Amino acid sequence: MASFRISGRGCNNAGMDVRVRNNVTFTGRDDGPVVMLAHGFGCDQNMWRLVTGALGEQSRVLLFDHVGAGGSDPAAWDPDRYATLDGYARDVLAICRDLDLHDVIFVGHSVSAMIGVLAAAEQPGLFAGLVLLAPSPSFIDDDGYRGGFTREDINELLESLDSNYLGWSATMAPVIMGNPERPELGQELTASFCRADPAIAKAFARVTFLSDHRADLPRVKVPTLVIQSAVDAIAPPEVGAYVHDRIAGSRLVTLDATGHCPQLSAPQATARAIADFVADCR
């Protein structure tokens, strides 16, 4: 017989503001073509920090966080919706639709490359071009396909996320260091940098590393650029070549860069490759 108090209707996906859900931000010139930058597993939109300046000179740059990452709305997390990459691809389409964007050039890093593949296959009319940065359609080795990892390897990753359960929680309150040598990294770094709820990070890792979207590559009918690092332990060059081979008419650029995140390790070359492609798409 205690009283209960009720507040407004819970959020549902249909009525949700995508700008809040996905922490959408714009930068660059308003009259330029829309370049939508999608981060991969392990980080958030901060990942693009070193390339947004250069891209913004000619483009309207859209940054966002996948649900569960960075500054996305925690209430939007739904383990069922995001159990496959389709849930993330639906979010990308919803952002384009709700913000009335056209001729979008979607740049997807790592797992977001496949999210872009799914979105562009679903609604090619929305996209002027697709940039797949360090893409991998499937991380697990299969008959005649070398993704670079075994199922056991991926299980080991999921375990290592477990062992960082406490570590991730502990880094929830990091000291933001003064960094006079790199002012662009200074005060703007927020307390949410590359951090995620451990359970959500694990779910995202699972869908990232266990999904197989090789069959979706030929469904892409929009102009596509594949960018890969010369040395990448996650998505080795032969995987980039495979993606290039399966998407008709795609171009392949191999950067003289090391690591899975060329937008960080070789930001100028990465920005130039994207900007050249954007110019060609106009």
Added chain:
Amino acid sequence: MLEDSIDDLYDSAPCGNVSTLLDGTIAKINATLLGWLGYTREEVVGRLRFSDLLTVGGKLFHETHFAPTLQMQGEINGVALDLRRADGSRLPVLVTSAVKNGTDGQPQLIRTILFDARERRAYERELLNARREADAERERLRGLIAGLQHSLLPDTLPAPPRMRTSAYYHMASADRVGGDFYDLFPLAADRWGFFLGDVCGKGLAAAATTSAARHTLRTATAYDPDPAAALAHLNTVLYQDHLSPSHRHCTVVLGILTPTPTGCSITIAGGGHPAPMLLHADGTLEPQPVTGGTIIGGLRSPRIVTRTFSMAPGDTLILYSDGLLEAHPDLDADRYDEQGLQTFLTRLAPTTAPAAVTALRELLAGFERIEDDVALMALSLDEPLT
């Protein structure tokens, strides 16, 4: 004073030291770390990258989170990773890295310190296991509570001839069993009994009272179809315990339904419970208050109010617990009072018991936070087949 050599401190420090180029290539490594790994300096320096020292899972984590964070922040602290040793075994470590800039301000190399984390990892694993066990226990407890709650309510609600019935129970808390109850059951001479009530409080004492109330009312109505008499029996049973700490009182509406040639006649008796709502097919709503009735089980001689009304085909009778009346549709609005409920129900007409309960369920589902249990029960009389 004892002098310690910087070089020796670097090389045989009680931690692993390694410096790498920006692409991860190992430029310098100390003897401690080489010892842990089982490699010679020549096998490592200039040949391997830092991520080559990790297990595959660790390498994935390093490439996707550790390295980008380090590049962005210039430093990363205390990350748990596993080294893959030359003999294939694993060594858990805690890794801290910092970027060192050259005199030109550009990043020059990465300095990394590794601590043996075998004991700490075992401890963390215990914590993680304890957490998992606690989670599993909580799930088990919730299952038990849901099962107990379920056992206090009828499995299925029967329906008298020509009638449809429906009920719904909203558990406000998965951790505590609530005190709302209802039932509907056949009696002698084609009569039917039904009740819906609300025991004060939550938890096991409330559950025990709920169970006692339900069985007492069913037994009492089996012997005497006067609902006021049955409530008086219930009052006697509950009041017997009034000095006990587990004593609980309740509010309740008890009805006896008697078929008539045109529909049915219902006599209800109530103590302290909100008015059942009789909704006609044309949208007219007739609340059936039992105002003046006192709570049951709290007083030696309660006041029990009865009233009699009839139901015609197309009519729906809705009983509910008071949680519904204390709700707030949204933060700014006034309480969801009886007037609000009446307006809501009026718009449902013409309806049936299942449709009305579904509509009320959806109303409840739209509320974000509900702190008290809500019980709903509806009976409707079918329109005659023409």
